[in-house]
Amino acid sequence: MSSTQHEATYDVIVIGGGASGMVAAGVAGARGKRVLLIEKNKRLGEKLRITGGGRCNITNDERDIHALLSNYKASKDFLYSPFSIFGVKETFEFFEGRGLPLFVEARKRAFPKSEKASDVCNVLIQYLKKNNVTVLNECTVMKLEIEDRKISHVVTKKGSEIKSYVGDSVVVATGGLSHPHTGSTGDGFKWLEDLGHTIHPPSPTIVPLTVEEAWVKELAGTSIGTTDAPMKITFFADGKKAFAKTGKLLCTHFGLSGPLILNTAKEVSDLLYKGLVTATIDTYPNKDQGTLEKHMIEVFDMNKNKALKNVFTDLAPKGTARVILSLLPHIDPETKTHSVNKDMRKDLSRLLKALPVSISGLLGFDKAVVADGGVDIREVDTKTMRSTKIDNLFLTGDVLHIDRPSGGFSLQLCWTTGFVAGKNV
Numbered sequence: 001m002s003s004t005q006h007e008a009t010y011d012v013i014v015i016g017g018g019a020s021g022m023v024a025a026g027v028a029g030a031r032g033k034r035v036l037l038i039e040k041n042k043r044l045g046e047k048l049r050i051t052g053g054g055r056c057n058i059t060n061d062e063r064d065i066h067a068l069l070s071n072y073k074a075s076k077d078f079l080y081s082p083f084s085i086f087g088v089k090e091t092f093e094f095f096e097g098r099g100l101p102l103f104v105e106a107r108k109r110a111f112p113k114s115e116k117a118s119d120v121c122n123v124l125i126q127y128l129k130k131n132n133v134t135v136l137n138e139c140t141v142m143k144l145e146i147e148d149r150k151i152s153h154v155v156t157k158k159g160s161e162i163k164s165y166v167g168d169s170v171v172v173a174t175g176g177l178s179h180p181h182t183g184s185t186g187d188g189f190k191w192l193e194d195l196g197h198t199i200h201p202p203s204p205t206i207v208p209l210t211v212e213e214a215w216v217k218e219l220a221g222t223s224i225g226t227t228d229a230p231m232k233i234t235f236f237a238d239g240k241k242a243f244a245k246t247g248k249l250l251c252t253h254f255g256l257s258g259p260l261i262l263n264t265a266k267e268v269s270d271l272l273y274k275g276l277v278t279a280t281i282d283t284y285p286n287k288d289q290g291t292l293e294k295h296m297i298e299v300f301d302m303n304k305n306k307a308l309k310n311v312f313t314d315l316a317p318k319g320t321a322r323v324i325l326s327l328l329p330h331i332d333p334e335t336k337t338h339s340v341n342k343d344m345r346k347d348l349s350r351l352l353k354a355l356p357v358s359i360s361g362l363l364g365f366d367k368a369v370v371a372d373g374g375v376d377i378r379e380v381d382t383k384t385m386r387s388t389k390i391d392n393l394f395l396t397g398d399v400l401h402i403d404r405p406s407g408g409f410s411l412q413l414c415w416t417t418g419f420v421a422g423k424n425v
């Protein structure tokens, strides 16, 4: 049998022990507030622990506030105020001042020197302890009760026990919808919608990929692979193999599309968090390079006096021979096939086994992560992170609908909004 009991009042209740919730709770605690942090998982920061492929791209070391904010697109003007209070410089000071030195990699992406996301989490857990924040783990907030434009009770369930907590201020830091196994199941969105907030739906995750290589764009309108002879595309993050898929690809004027690609968009969006994303297209997935070379010799033997450019059409996917040959400028397409030597054959077969592609992002998102939806930023006073609908409600992190690229910008948003909320609760 479950029972409802009323508990002692806290100055601040923070719902969600992720990146932004931990900062908000710690900062409020440091101001001497009595803070309760409620987290439904056993451990704090489950999502934070998997960021940056476990290395945690903690921020982006862009110190020019205008250049930094340009990454937050439509929300950039709303974020000027909070970022001028707690920006990249303050993030470095916060973590380095607590014994976690950072270093900066390509594209200004900053990581802890230890390259361990769990170390970032530990700094925050220590910060909560130092500032006497009461943490309630394995406790799920079920609903928020409202009286006179204020949250009067936070109703929770821990095991079979239902308890209701009272807080002068309530921070909703329950995250978005991506990777629900980490606890981000979008609970906050349901409550916030009931409280009168506008919730933007998550962006579609089935989108084409944009690529850097001109050769792909030159082949716009051409399919690579057929149902009978599918291609294999293998994706890499910072040179490390991530995953592969087999099927048909469509080249377009911006990059790659087709059902196979559309269905990889979500995985690629996660990969963009890990580093530079590249791919190789294997046009002969069922032949190893040696077998392909033997096949090439047979085809050349049958067409001895013909120019390579005319024979290569039998080897490359339909409609791609000229463009693929142009990727090997040291091989003259007019070369007679009997003069194609071993090294040239190796280069040709290697290319057919691994056409190079650099993924710049998802179409519609500039090097972006798919936005997971959330509260319209216009409904938040970004000087304080207070809701404009409910007087004692504050919102932080992924609960907000803010489109931004990968590269440390999401966590910076968590540190900034968490800090500002913590200062104003």
Ligand SMILES: Cc1cc2nc3c(=O)[nH]c(=O)nc-3n(C[C@H](O)[C@H](O)[C@H](O)COP(=O)(O)OP(=O)(O)OC[C@H]3O[C@@H](n4cnc5c(N)ncnc54)[C@H](O)[C@@H]3O)c2cc1C
Binding pocket: 015, 016, 017, 018, 019, 020, 021, 038, 039, 040, 041, 044, 045, 046, 047, 048, 050, 051, 052, 053, 056, 057, 058, 059, 139, 140, 141, 142, 173, 174, 175, 176, 178, 179, 182, 183, 184, 185, 186, 187, 188, 270, 273, 396, 397, 398, 399, 407, 408, 409, 410, 411, 412, 414
């Ligand atoms: C694979 C992956 C890698 C990423 N890597 C990076 C990176 O390297 N750099 C970067 O900047 N960004 C990265 N991000 C984005 C970043 O992780 C998020 O922006 C950030 O973690 C959001 O923090 P948050 O505090 O808003 O919410 P979350 O971290 O999602 O935390 C929300 C918390 O609320 C809890 N909660 C939810 N509902 C309830 C409830 N009803 N009751 C109690 N508790 C509840 C959840 O259990 C969870 O712990 C990555 C995201 C993913 C998915």
